[in-house]
Amino acid sequence: MSVVQEQLEIRFRLPDGSDIGPKQYTAATTVSTLKECILAEWPKELENSPKTINDLKLINAGKILENNKTLAECKSAICDLPSVITMHVVVKPPSLERATEKSDSKKADGGICGCVIL
Numbered sequence: 062m063s064v065v066q067e068q069l070e071i072r073f074r075l076p077d078g079s080d081i082g083p084k085q086y087t088a089a090t091t092v093s094t095l096k097e098c099i100l101a102e103w104p105k106e107l108e109n110s111p112k113t114i115n116d117l118k119l120i121n122a123g124k125i126l127e128n129n130k131t132l133a134e135c136k137s138a139i140c141d142l143p144s145v146i147t148m149h150v151v152v153k154p155p156s157l158e159r160a161t162e163k164s165d166s167k168k169a170d171g172g173i174c175g176c177v178i179l
Contacts, residue, residue, distance in 0.1 A: 069132055070145045073099055073119075076152055077107060083145045088133035092119055092126045099150060111152050118151040 072083040073095075081102050086095065096114035103110055111117050119126040126135050126148075 067133070069136075071095070071132075072145050072147045074147050074149045075104075075107070076109070076150065079104065080147075081150075086132060088131065088136070090132050091128065092130050092132075092135065093128040095119060095132075095148075096128070109152050109154065116153045118153070120149040120151060121146065 067088040068085045069088060070083045070085055073081040075081065081099060084098075093114055096117045096119065099117060100111060100114060114128065121135060124135075
């Protein structure tokens with residue numbers, strides 16, 4: 062006897078308001094697999110494109126989803142209502158990494174502050 066996997070239809074809302082999907086995923090699909098699908102289909106014309114799945118955050122029903130969780134584990138009662146679930150995609154800005162590197166180099170150079178007080 063075969064077990065029927067629950068299918069969820071998911072749309073990913075990108076930061077610019079455009080969408081990827083909707084597409085069907087099984088409840089056993091992990092969040093990291095969803096992020097890999099998003100990376101593969103990311104529009105080339107968008108400026109702030111992620112490099113790895115760690116640059117992405119998926120938000121559903123106000124909660125940030127963890128990479129190692131499955132859709133079944135992340136599913137909330139709110140998700141039972143719509144036929145298509147919309148998950149919001151947040152991209153970690155690359156400037157944060159550069160700012161951290163700059164502040165580390167300033168500390169190594171003697172901690173000179175680059176602040177301007179007006």
